[in-house]
Amino acid sequence: MSIKETNFKHVSYLWDDAEAAKLAGDEVALLIYRSNLLGADLRLTNYGGGNTSCKAMAKDPLTGQEVEVMWIKGSGGDIGTLKKSGLAALYVDKLRSLKNVYRGLEHEDEMVELFNHTIYDLASKAPSIDTPLHGFLPFKHIDHLHPDAAIAIAAAKDGKQITADLFGGTIGWVEWQKPGFDLGLQLKACLDASPNIRGIMLGSHGLFTWGDTAYESYINTLEVIEKCAEYLEQNYGKKGPVFGGAKIQSLDEAGRQKQAIALAPILRGFCSSKQNMIGHFTDDVRVLEFINSNDLDRLAPLGTSCPDHFLRTKISPLVLGLGKDEDLSDVAALKARLAPAFDAYRAMYTEYYETCKHPNSPAIRDANPVVILYPGVGMFTFAKDKQTARVAAEFYTNAINVMKGAEAISDYTSLPRQEAFNIEYWLLEEAKLQRMPKPKALSGRIALVTGSAGGIGKAIAKKFAEEGAVVVLNDMNAERLEGAGEEFKKLFGKDGYTTAILDVTKADQIADAIGKATLAFGGVDLIVNNAGLSISKTIADHTEKDWDLLYDVLVKGQFLVTQAAAGVMQKQDIGGDIINIVSKNALVSGPNNAGYGSAKAAQLHLSRLNAAELGADKIRVNVVNPDAVISDSNIWAGGWAEGRAKAYGITVAELPAYYAKRTLLNEMILPEDIANACFAFAGGLLNKSTGNVLNVDGGVAAAFVR
Structure with a gap:
């Protein structure tokens, strides 16, 4: 740990001289580096809060002359994840010349449109309302942050006096005012009145600090916030217990x-x-x-x-x-x-x-x-x-x-x-x-798809997440689930999903998974009962254990998950969707399929029964009937493929072509096809549809619902 790091107790010193040296001479790159370090410490500023800027010389594309350009975090950005594409770049002299057309506080908002006439880089981000707050200050590097410790002083009744006493007059004070052009002028006036200050406190708002280099600005910012935090720490308890002391104690x-x-x-x-x-x-x-x-x-x-x-x-x-x-x-x-x-x-x-x-x-x-x-x-x-x-x-x-x-x-x-x-x-x-972009079809929806670490389940979960839902990934296999979680994190970010180990035959694990969805997202309102397995044997070879496993996973599992989810949906009282992935085998009779086929028929009728009961709560229950989804599916494990091939008198290698050729459309069925069918039910266009069956089998005439 360096000496510089030990100087700070309440903020994180993250500057790496070696990393910064690689960026030497590129003030914009150093701005981004500094911004990311500041944004990495939530004690310094909130997500999306604050602005950072730098001023540097650049060649004017129209004249070829060197001009001063200000690079500043653009509207709506976050300094912790800031990239060059998130910066706005403006001519400093043109920005400052807007003083000549400024008509006063009542006309503040019209200045934002005029910022567009000062833009240097036409491909840069739109300038934010805080642009003039940086533009009128002369410093090369400026940080405007919302640190809790500084705002505590800024929001105190005696904040102005406390600031003066604490910093000995080296931090200026500007009273609360909505950000805008006039506030930028006030910051400049504050500096003009006290040219030797190292920063300015904005009443009830935040902190401005600066430096002639990226590093000087960074250190200045840390030192000022550290001093504020240290002052607060020294005073906790002097007026009495924090927040007047505890009225009650927390539950464990x-x-x-x-x-x-x-x-x-x-x-x-x-x-x-x-x-x-x-x-x-x-x-x-x-x-x-x-x-x-x-x-x-x-x-x-x-x-x-x-x-x-x-x-x-x-x-x-x-x-x-x-x-x-x-x-x-x-x-x-x-x-x-x-x-x-x-x-x-x-x-x-x-x-x-x-x-x-x-x-x-x-x-x-x-x-x-x-x-x-x-x-x-x-x-x-x-x-x-x-x-x-x-x-x-x-x-x-x-x-x-x-x-x-x-x-x-x-x-x-x-x-x-x-x-x-x-x-x-x-x-x-x-x-x-x-x-802002229009909400996606499933925005605001919380989806739990059973067996969603692979195959059909993962395809459905991915489709739902793409359409705006948050999803609860789950599986019995912890390793498989971890892999799916990492994939979803890369695709949708940490806020797009959560994970839960789930065996649908165990009520306690179902309760835990629903509870995890509730803690993470507030409830659940889109259930897909997808978890399943297949066993293909003759009546003679079919064991009681086989039978019980099929009915436990497919029928009992669907019942238990639906029961638990419906209870949460009824609490929410905003309706919901339950979609059951069944099979064309629920309707079609075939050899070597007594256990699986009859369990699928039970799933189908259970869906009808649930639709009839839950309709009063605006909970829709619908069925998707796939057939022969071979890609990345657990259904083909455990001898099912061999059993079906034997039943049809072909080899396992011939199964995909066999299944495709027996359909009216001569098509293989993919997990994405099932996902699209689920979205058709849940996406908003079929909100008045319940108790329905949607076949996704390429067209198997024997499976037509009649």
């Missing part, structure tokens, strides 16, 4: 997870009244300290201070009035208790909108809470996808850190409601939302 981890699994689907149902939401649960120790405290009821309604926190977490959280160890098994009674709390939250949010709206404000958005706090148990967050829900939880945890620090040194202050509204319903933010 197993108890917290049990309560979260029982409650999450109900909360998801309430939060999905406008569109399906995906959930996230955390019982992080920092969250528990806050939600178990005496000050929870005073601080939670205040909301957050930093605009980035607020945009992700809404005006304030919903605090549940449930006891930590209550019996949550009476779903009807629990819903009746919670409904008034959600109604009150929606009414509060509507009043907030109506009170603060402007004549040109966008229409009111979803009035449901994003953050839900359950004292003694943990925090739930709900959003349009898993990443957004997870990041909302991270941001609210940051907000808790800010409240903790501000309360330790002074009194916490949040954004006034009008200022918060002006950020949330900012026309520029609305324009950003409108530019």
Whole structure:
């Protein structure tokens, strides 16, 4: 460990001189390197939060002359994963010349359009609203971050004085104002008034620091944040216990997870009244300290201070009035208790909108809470996808850190409601939302496909993930499941899936898998009963063990998974889909197939029975009947191929061609064909279809449903 590393206790020193040396002379590359290091430490800034920039000389493509260009993180990017393609590049002199046409605060938003006239690299990212905050400062490298420790001071009632005393006048102060052109001018005025400062604190917002090189800016940023964090640490407890001390104690981890699994689907149902939401649960120790405290009821309604926190977490959280160890098994009674709390939250949010709206404000958005706090148990967050829900939880945890620090040194202050509204319903933010891609067909859906580590199951899970669903991969084979998980991580990222060991004949493993889906995503609403096996023997050779195995996996397994999933879907009360992968053998009689064929027939009729029973809950139950899906399928293991070849009087090698030739379309059936059929049922166009059978067999006349 270097001497430089030992200087820091509250932040991570990650600079590698050897790596940086490889980038010497390339200021833009050093900007990206510095940005990625800063973004790797969530104590320094949140996901997607903050901006970094550098100014460097470059050749003007029109004149060939050397000009100063500012490279800055573009709109909507994340410094932790920033690449050159995520930067905006602007002529510095043209950007600064916009002062000549600036018409004042009432015309702030029109300046964003004018940024386009200052762009140097036409292929670069769109400039963000923070562009002038960097552009008017003269420094070569600038960091604008949202560190919890700094915002705690910025959000304290006495933040300006604390900043002056702590840094001896070397950190400037600019009062809260919505980011924009005027705030950039204020930063420049602050520097002009105190030319020797090393940074500027933005009230309730964040921190600006800088340097003449990438390394100087990096070190300056770390040192300022370290000093803020050290100051907070020295003051914890001086005013009294953190958050007024503990009001209640948490359940143990197993108890917290049990309560979260029982409650999450109900909360998801309430939060999905406008569109399906995906959930996230955390019982992080920092969250528990806050939600178990005496000050929870005073601080939670205040909301957050930093605009980035607020945009992700809404005006304030919903605090549940449930006891930590209550019996949550009476779903009807629990819903009746919670409904008034959600109604009150929606009414509060509507009043907030109506009170603060402007004549040109966008229409009111979803009035449901994003953050839900359950004292003694943990925090739930709900959003349009898993990443957004997870990041909302991270941001609210940051907000808790800010409240903790501000309360330790002074009194916490949040954004006034009008200022918060002006950020949330900012026309520029609305324009950003409108530019986002349309949701995919399965966005907001949580899918569990049994036997999804390979073959048909993996093809279905992959199709669903491609169409926007989050998926629960599962298999009996841990090694196979791990491989599928790695594949999905590369394809869809860590937020796109979770994994669970699952033997569908074991009710406890089914409960664990459903529980894992509930903790990871908030519930489940798209089930595909795909797990299966095949045994092809004559009646004489068929054993009782063979018979029991087929019926346990195919029939009992389908029943148990459907039973467990339907219970969660009924809690959510937002409908759902159950798709059963059966077989043309459910309808077609053939030799050497008594056990498998009759079990498939049982699966088919069980599907009809479930469709009849669950329709009242808007849960659709449909069947896909494949035939002879040979590619990457476990069905061909265990002698099935040999048995079928023997039954048809051909060799195993001749089976694929044999199956194709006996179909009306003369086609082989692939796992992707079955996946497409499942998507046809679940993708939204067949929402009024249940109890149906879709054959995907190339056309086998004997399997026509009649």
